[in-house]
Amino acid sequence: MTTELKIYPKVKIAPHSILDSINTKVIVRNENCIACGTCESVCINKAHTRPRGYNTVITLPEKCEFCGKCVENCPMNALSIERNMLMDVMGDSRWTPELIISTWKQASTGSSPTSIECEVGRSGGGFDRLHFKFRDRAVKKEYVDTSIELNKRESGPRIRIDVPWYGGGMSYGSISKNVMLARAIAAKEWNTFTCTGEGGYPEELVPYKDHVITQIATGLFGVSEETIKRARIVEFKYAQGAKPGLGGHLLADKVTPDVAKMREVVPYRSLFSPFPFHSVYSIEDHKKHVDWVRAIKPELVVSAKVSTPSDVDMVAIGVYYAGANIVHIDGGYGGTGAAPNIAKKNIAMPLEYAIPKVHRFLEHEGVRDEIVLIASGGIRSVYDIAKAIALGADGAVIGTAELVALGCRRCGNCESGRGCPLGIATTDPELSCEIDVDWASQRLINLFASWKEQLVEILRKVGVESVEELRGRTDLLRYEGAKI
């Protein structure tokens, strides 16, 4: 274990005037207010101000922490704290409004808000029923190691990332170039990775090539010797959790001339990638794939992204014997730019069931310490990452959480060309401008900083010294209820 202290990227406030002002509750001022200014004087957060020269008090919701002092002290009973109506319409049972708002706050400030309960969602299963068994007294450790190794085989380069997560494949086409760039910058700053997805490798990402995974998916869009040579890690996408057994979907509206050029296709035609790879009908064929990329660049670390069928354990062992370094299982509740709704819930098992299954099987086969197991598909917060690791994964891959940090509220319109009001999951030249690269990358850096801090806290509270030590420690988890 390394003991040297690393220098992590700096947190800088990355504000957003609208997102910052949204909270789970709202302060309501009714007509009884006489603008006496009592609220201004009692508020320690300066959430109420009476501007000079105005006979009115303004409330700044982004500063309010809902301590209730102003409500208590108001002589006219003009103030009240109420539930934000947005909480009823935003989000869903996996990504609860609390979780979305808390991710926004973390992205703005770099630390997690204490007032919002967001450890679990409300889906009633999986991560939402798992809780850590925290000890009463946290173990005091000067240094808690959160880094993981991405190549555990004897051969090949060592690649160590500072945090046990990296960014999942989101193609140019499914998200805008600015968002890709922001993800790459944040990945570089945090010494982790992001992934190109299957839509090609935009030139703008080249300066960050040491932190960009080249994905080779069934559509083979934009895959060339050059893009493989650039990468330290190459990922074969055999299947995706949100649409297992189906290829990638990019609907016509999103195939703008720019996207089409990158993918070498005709603009404004829907792109449905095939399933499966027609060069891979067996594990032996997968080995051929691995050999093929290693022939282009021998020192590659190879990852295989697979979905979670009932024989996912057999697939994982096959991936190992074919020579890959990482087996990346993508659970059924993962994010997507576009997928048939019927595929999202109904095909392949949820991630939570798959991790221990694969982990135990690889252990049983005696190869667990030579292959890295990465989990993705429905990982929303650092708690989910820690739980996935405790269930048996080495690390996790995130996607949606990064988009939420940039302001996504999961309205689910990502499949259409002018669907994303925030310019995240769109290729529309006008809407894409909504995202400023510096601002967006800082928000991701902040989110990671907050996660890292919380992860260290979790590790301390369960009493382990490094994230590698947490792997497979299901004894540190409590599974709530036995109801099915």
Add this chain to the structure above:
Amino acid sequence: MKPFHQPPHQMPHSADAPSKSMASQFAVRRGDECANCGLCKRVCIYGVHERLEEDPRFMAPPKQEMCRGCLRCVMECPRNAITVVPNADSDVENIILFEASTGKVPVSGAGYGGRFGGYGFDGIWLDMSEIVRPTRDGIHGREYISTVVEIGRFPPYLKFGDGEVEKSMEELFTIEVPFPILFREVSAMDSVVECILEATSKLGTYMIVSEDTYDAYPSYRDNMLVEVDVESGMMDEQRTITRVEVRSGIEELVYKLFKNGCAIVHLTARGDGRSYDGKFAGDIVESVHDYLMSKGVREVASIVFSGGILKAEHVPKSLILGADAVAIDKPLLIALEYADCLSSDLSIDWGVQRIINLMCSWRDQLLEVLGAMGMRDVRRIRGEKGRAMFMRDLENEFIQNCGFEVHENDDGT
């Protein structure tokens, strides 16, 4: 009996047939606080908010049908004057309306946002094929996947006379349905029934009807199955389907029907998908199927399951539990917007197209999952529980793998 290997059935084409009443998914309201500043017009990318044409000092009422629920106007409104609330009571209804309007497979962005697993069909995940077991090429090649099912009476074995199959075999009642979905009779206006019957004949499927309806619509008799009660003793007549209510312990009854020459058994559950004694009806279908298998008679007749089939995903799941086909009624009424058009006149053409759209969409979704499962023929998944994963099994394996203690009294929700 028709030959088994036939060219793929040609579905009628889907075409736009927009919904009449509930055209908007969200209710967008602008309150009195609105200062007509126009910020919402600037931020909305879907064109919900516009100024009044005749007097641009004011904002026009929101065009709700354009709203897609991004909530941007709600968040950015400086006066908190706008509210957006999802319109329909249930997602199920919205999805059916979309399918009936367009005939397309619902596709959307962002991951699944619902409950983790759950009761009944929600606790079943279909299995998929990973790297091995190729079946098709993306969305292409689905013409090679067959959704045709035969239901009816089959000989337990073939008898050969003078080098030919004995003639009596051919008198058995068998029908071929292009996709494993039949319609149930609905108690509604004549025009609605006619709509469904016309769609039935265009789609080549069958409607399960009472004797009265059979007599009332002679021109559609080719696409009707007459429902009879178990007690009536008519079950071995041609074109009949024997109705059995789903409840625990019906295995023996169904076995007897199978033994006594019944062609099609209609296992019908309550509208919420529960059996008449309150259990998940699918579990009982499963146990009936298993019982018939163990008695060695499963192949001689067919099971049609109905009750609580509201989504496309329920079709393959029902088949996996052991039904040969399913029957639906409520989705048809939702597709025809029956509740909303009681008084209005229902255009037959529009209604027929809506039902064709709905079925085209459901069949396409069936193809999606069959492709993902690595199946080329829908008949292959009947009772094939190995091609699905059940929450009860996964949950047990999970708890065992992780060594969790199970606390019975915790609230799991």
